[in-house]
Amino acid sequence: MNDQRKIAYFSMEMGLAAEIRTYSGGLGVLAGDTVRAAADLKVPMVAVALLHRKGYCHQILDSEGNQTEEPVEWVIEDYLEEIPARASVKIEGRDVHIRAWARDVVGYGGYRVPVLFLDTDLPENDEVDRGLTHHLYGGDGRYRLCQETILGIGGVRVLRALGYDAIERFHMNEGHASLLTCELLDERLRTDEEDKLTDEVVDAVRRQCVFTTHTPVPAGHDQFPLEVVKQVLEGRTVEMLERLSCMDGVLNMTYLALHLSHYVNGVAKRHGEISRQLFAPYAIDSITNGVHARTWVAPPLQEVFDQHIPTWREDSYSLRNALCIPNHEVWEAHTRAKEELIRYVNRLTNAGMELEVFTIGYARRAATYKRGDMFFHDHDRLRRIHDDVGPFQLVFAGKAHPQDGGGKELIRRIFEARASLKDKIKVVYLANYDIETGKLMTAGTDLWLNTPEPPLEASGTSGMKAALNGVPSLSVLDGWWVEGWIEGTTGWSIGRITESVPEPADREKDASMLYDKLEYVILPLYYKDRDRFVDVMRNCIALNGSFFNTQRMMAQYVLKAYFP
Ligand SMILES: *Cc1c(COP(=O)(O)O)cnc(C)c1O
DSSP states (O other), rough: OOOGGGEEEEOOOOOOOTTTTOOOSHHHHHHHHHHHHHHHOOOOOEEEEETTTTTTOOEETTTTTTTTEOOOOOGOOOTOOOEEEEEEEEEEEEEEEEEEEEEEOOHHHTTTTEEEEEEEOEEEESSHTTTTTOTTTOOOOOHHHHHHIIIIHHHHHHHHTTOOOOOHHHHHHHGTTHHHHHHHHHHHHOOOOTOOOHHHHHHHHHHHEEEEEEOSSSGGGEEHHHHHHHHSHHHHHHHHHHTTHHHHEEEEEHHHHHHHHHHHHEEEHHHHHHHHTTTTTTTOOEOOOBBBBHHHSHHHHHHHHHHOTTTTTOOOGGGGGGGGGGGHHHHHHHHHHHHHHHHHHHHOOOOOOOOTTTEEEEEEEEOGOOOOTTTGOOOOHHHEEEEEEEEEEEEOOOOOOTTTTHHHHHHHHHHHHHHTTTOOOOOEESOOOOOOHHHHHHHOSEEEEOOOOOOOOOOOOOOHHHHHTTOOOOESOOOOHHOOBBBBBTTTSSSSSSSOOOOOOOOHHHHHHHIIIIIIIIIIHHHHHHHHHHHHHHHHIIITTTBHHHHHHHHHHHIIIEEE
């Protein structure tokens, strides 16, 4: 069986279910959706991630929005199965033993894609090494490089120990797994008498490797100082990196992956353009992200789809037929999804939200470039719109990275706005944003808001989940929305498409354009022309749900990257 798998997909995080706490945000959820689509389409894939035994992360918010975190002790045996095979890597001169836990993801037709979670918490390891697979994005640079050694080098060795010997492509989902290229080179050198890193050897490995870059934000591109690299990695690997000219002052994981991949892509057309500017002269294509339809469509809409589009589960393209669903059925299903969200929110927060009130959703990792507090730029204007045009309420969610002071400050500012608008506009901030909260919010709101600072949103995927559920977006023109946006048909824009070298973002201008759309276009449509509003909802499913899904995305990876 194992010797028939042709593609190995490597990802530092993996979002398979809310309870399996091996993901932090978009990157991990995308990895999960990717594996689900591979299983649907019977793509012969195996996936590799780290176990993150202490889970990412339990968010606690006090009444002022101050975030603290606790580790999550999830019971691994409840979800994953231990595999007897072992492998090891050298870290700081010590042998670090690795075990793997597995879970099969089952596709629509019953085809299975195994996901392996690597774990160093074994009694035969040194105490420090046992903790190396505990914390997702925890610790310092040294800790991170140790983790990337386990994922990249250890991951390949675990696959070999399990008999995965026919793998033709190694897909690096972000640069965290770049060191797998060194192991693939080393595999060739170990069997080669001359033991020389020739151009032929490098080319052969390049043909095996695929790299997807996920962000233009510098923090998304790992760099390690040479002292740390020399301390952690084996001398043989360091020499190899030097000969590849990848140790120019620092070890940059993005450049390592770029240098050793035959196919590189960004995650939306616009992100492809930005990446080509950032990483000239590398050839960088784009494959726009998607979401997995069966996973993200809420049960009431599933029922309607089952009735009118019976093939939608196996074939996401058929969602284009959503234009045939009568408007009142879409509206009824949406109302049921909204009821469920409102009940959940009221039970949790005692906010007294109302079903009839226009509800805006916003859920993202709390990072400053995402500008989650922009909506609250002008309280007076918000109050005026609320009174003169129609009432609205807002549901927010999102964790800040434990070490991101700016992100935490952003959450506090949203709490301040909530307090000051309390007399009129209801705002809730749900703690512990995860896959389940995400499902409720993207299906149960009436409008999905996104206000990142261009061009920093590589793709964004929560707006795609909303579209699948018939929820239109109001968003800055960045990431996927540049492709998904048809003004007044699939949603609305905030501002225009900025030039490739953008002007500094003007918060005040962006906020005022956001308010204009809300005041003059969206609220009047919702309250005074409901049937036209539901037309937009149907378009979201038919035009965007049928395209921005991982079945289409996976088919493009197969054609462009895996088997061109
Ligand atoms: C979809 C999702 C994300 C990513 O959403 P973006 O729009 O890309 O920011 C993050 N976290 C969770 C829990 C999600 O479901």
